[in-house]
Structure formats: C-alpha cells, structure tokens
Amino acid sequence: MQIPFIKMHGLGNNYIYLDFFQYTVEEEKLSELAKSVSNVHTGIGSDGLIIIHPSETADVGMRIFNKDGSEGQSCGNGLRCTAKYAFEQGIVAEKRFRIETKANIVEAEVQVTNEKVDQVTINMGKPHLERELIPMQGNPKQHVIGEPFEIQGQTLELTALSMGNPHAVFLVDQINGEQVSQLGPLVEKDERFPQGANVEFIEIVSPVEINFSVWERGSGITQACGTGACAAVVAGVLNGQLKRNESVTVHLPGGDLDITWDADGNVWMTGGAETVATGVFYSPCKVL
Numbered sequence: 064m065q066i067p068f069i070k071m072h073g074l075g076n077n078y079i080y081l082d083f084f085q086y087t088v089e090e091e092k093l094s095e096l097a098k099s100v101s102n103v104h105t106g107i108g109s110d111g112l113i114i115i116h117p118s119e120t121a122d123v124g125m126r127i128f129n130k131d132g133s134e135g136q137s138c139g140n141g142l143r144c145t146a147k148y149a150f151e152q153g154i155v156a157e158k159r160f161r162i163e164t165k166a167n168i169v170e171a172e173v174q175v176t177n178e179k180v181d182q183v184t185i186n187m188g189k190p191h192l193e194r195e196l197i198p199m200q201g202n203p204k205q206h207v208i209g210e211p212f213e214i215q216g217q218t219l220e221l222t223a224l225s226m227g228n229p230h231a232v233f234l235v236d237q238i239n240g241e242q243v244s245q246l247g248p249l250v251e252k253d254e255r256f257p258q259g260a261n262v263e264f265i266e267i268v269s270p271v272e273i274n275f276s277v278w279e280r281g282s283g284i285t286q287a288c289g290t291g292a293c294a295a296v297v298a299g300v301l302n303g304q305l306k307r308n309e310s311v312t313v314h315l316p317g318g319d320l321d322i323t324w325d326a327d328g329n330v331w332m333t334g335g336a337e338t339v340a341t342g343v344f345y346s347p348c349k350v351l
C-alpha cells in the first residue's frame with residue numbers, strides 16, 4: 064500500500080508523521096511501521112514515527128513511536144512540529160490550541176510569518192518528581208535530586224523526573240560523546256527504571272544557560288529532545304544551578320531551545336519546527 068507521510072524535524076529530532084485526519088492504518092501495525100520507516104537503510108530514516116490524529120479531548124492529538132517501535136508518552140520536538148502542521152493544514156484555525164498526548168493535554172501557540180509557522184511555544188505542563196511517577200524503584204514519594212547513581216563502576220549525580228516520560232539527568236563538568244554513547248544505553252535499560260529512561264547529560268554554563276546531550280529511550284542518540292530539555296532545566300533548578308521563572312537557553316546538538324520553569328510549576332518550551340519532505344512510502348499495512 065502507498066502511505067502518505069510528512070517528514071518534519073525540531074532541531075534535527077526528526078520523525079515521519081502520518082495524518083490520521085486523512086486516513087488510518089491498523090493499530091496493531093503501528094509499532095512495526097515505526098521500526099520500518101525509521102530504518103535509514105531500508106526505510107525513510109528518522110528518530111521514529113508520529114501520528115497526528117483527531118482528538119475528543121483537545122483540538123488535535125499526537126502519538127509518538129520510537130525507532131525501536133516502543134510508544135512514548137510525549138515528545139516536545141514532535142509537539143512543535145504537530146502544532147506547525149495542524150495550523151498550516153487548517154486542522155486548527157486559531158494560533159493558540161490544545162494538543163492531546165498520552166501524557167497530558169498541552170497548550171500550543173504558533174508564531175506565523177508569511178502564513179508559515181516558524182516558532183512554536185508549548186506549555187509542557189508540570190514535572191512529576193516522586194519516584195512512583197517517574198517511575199523509579201525505591202521509596203514511592205521520594206524525590207531524586209543529586210542522588211549518587213552507580214553505573215559501570217562510576218558514581219554519577221542523578222536527578223530523575225517525569226515530563227510525562229521518564230528522564231535521568233546527570234549534571235557533569237563537561238559533556239562528551241563517551242558519556243552519551245557508553246552510559247546512555249546502560250542507564251536507559253537499568254532495572255532501577257522499570258519503564259526505561261531518556262538519559263540527559265548537562266553542563267551548566269551560567270544560571271540561564273546549559274549545554275546538553277541526550278540518549279533517548281527507544282531511539283538512542285538524537286540531535287535534540289524537547290521533553291529532555293525541559294527535564295534538564297527542572298533538574299538544574301532543583302540542584303540550585305539554574306534560575307526558576309527565567310528563560311534558560313539549552314544548547315542541544317541540533318540547536319537551541321528556550322525553556323522556562325515558571326512560578327506556577329509549568330514548563331514552557333519555545334523553538335523551531337521545519338518541514339523536510341512529503342511523499343508516499345510502500346508498506347504492507349493497509350490504509351483504512
């Protein structure tokens with residue numbers, strides 16, 4: 064079957080998007096579809112698959128599947144691209160609207176130049192700090208802030224939290240490729256994280272600026288992770304290294320995001336969203 068797709072990216076974190084306002088495919092095939100389209104050798108190549116779909120609780124819905132076929136609960140870069148697509152395709156008429164994810168319903172606001180969306184701001188909601196909500200093994204109500212975490216013979220300082228999906232954030236003196244490629248996959252699958260974890264390494268540049276690298280649950284190293292950038296800023300504030308209620312510039316490998324953890328507890332993310340390509344791919348999945 065020929066399945067129409069759109070390829071979009073947020074700071075290089077790229078996904079293949081399917082518009083389920085136009086058609087659907089069988090639910091049980093989505094995981095396999097994510098694996099096949101993401102494969103750069105035999106598919107299109109991406110960090111995963113995102114479904115843009117009608118929602119009964121918001122203006123539009125978004126589901127994210129990682130490169131390995133696992134389904135995540137939210138995706139910051141994906142939300143900005145979904146917002147761009149929904150506005151440019153007329154799925155929504157206003158510049159401010161709500162998007163349903165598996166984790167929560169978020170508020171989006173698009174900035175438009177010549178009828179094209181170039182920047183998107185998303186209220187990503189509140190982080191969850193209790194172990195049982197991350198989730199992470201141990202005392203269910205306890206927070207995990209600057210806790211010693213033994214991995215591969217090293218002891219790192221861990222701050223863990225959920226942005227609707229699990230994040231393990233390590234504050235390091237200097238980020239480097241080895242941490243992400245060697246420790247990322249070990250922490251992702253560590254038994255202390257029963258649902259796995261997205262793994263971020265952050266270097267504090269100033270109280271309003273960090274360098275950032277990420278190993279994503281189910282996708283590995285990516286150029287950017289929006290929920291990860293939010294988790295990183297929350298972790299930096301909790302460790303007394305970043306300012307609350309001020310915009311923090313997060314330098315990700317693929318570009319910068321502005322993140323603010325405001326006084327009400329909401330985390331705001333502002334950044335770009337780009338359309339790369341549209342087309343059809345050939346799949347055994349039936350288009351319904």
Ligand SMILES: N[C@H](CCC[C@H](N)C(=O)O)C(=O)O
Binds near residue numbers: 129135229280285
């Ligand atoms: N790239 C996404 C995060 C994907 C999260 C996914 N890897 C998971 O939680 O399983 C972002 O921009 O927030």
